[in-house]
Amino acid sequence: MSEIFAAVDALLAKARDGGDLPEPAERERLRKAAGLTQVEVAAALDTRRETFAKWEAGTAQPRAPKRGAYAFLLAGLADIHGTQGPDGWLTLARQARPLDTSTDATEGE
Numbered sequence: 001m002s003e004i005f006a007a008v009d010a011l012l013a014k015a016r017d018g019g020d021l022p023e024p025a026e027r028e029r030l031r032k033a034a035g036l037t038q039v040e041v042a043a044a045l046d047t048r049r050e051t052f053a054k055w056e057a058g059t060a061q062p063r064a065p066k067r068g069a070y071a072f073l074l075a076g077l078a079d080i081h082g083t084q085g086p087d088g089w090l091t092l093a094r095q096a097r098p099l100d101t102s103t104d105a106t107e108g109e
Contacts, residue, residue, distance in 0.1 A: 020071040020093045024058030026084060030077040031056065045069055 021027065031041060042052035045066050054060035055070065062070050075093035083090060 020067070020089055021061075022074060022078075022083065022089050022093075024056060027056045027058075027074060029084065030074055030081060033081040034077050041073070044073070 022030070031038070038049050038052050038056065042049040045052065045062075047062075047066060051060070055062050061067070071089075071093035075090055078090055078093075
């Protein structure tokens with residue numbers, strides 16, 4: 001039975017990986033509006049600047065728990081600077097939390 005629940009958990013994790021980030025141009029706009037550099041945000045998210053640049057460009061996607069932290073940061077920046085374009089992502093991003101901070105998750109590249 002535990003394999004069934006593990007499979008369901010994997011599906012839920014996959015479902016959580018979508019819809020909580022804005023379009024790439026909005027990610028960059030929010031960071032720049034806050035006066036933050038890619039280096040600063042990458043350091044806060046404990047990832048390399050090159051990896052973060054791919055997330056911001058939309059060519060790679062972060063995985064939990066970093067995805068939740070990045071989504072939450074973007075939601076906070078949107079609260080401060082407003083959002084442009086579709087904002088359906090904002091509700092999910094405001095609720096984002098890392099799933100497990102006790103393990104060192106692999107960076108999404």
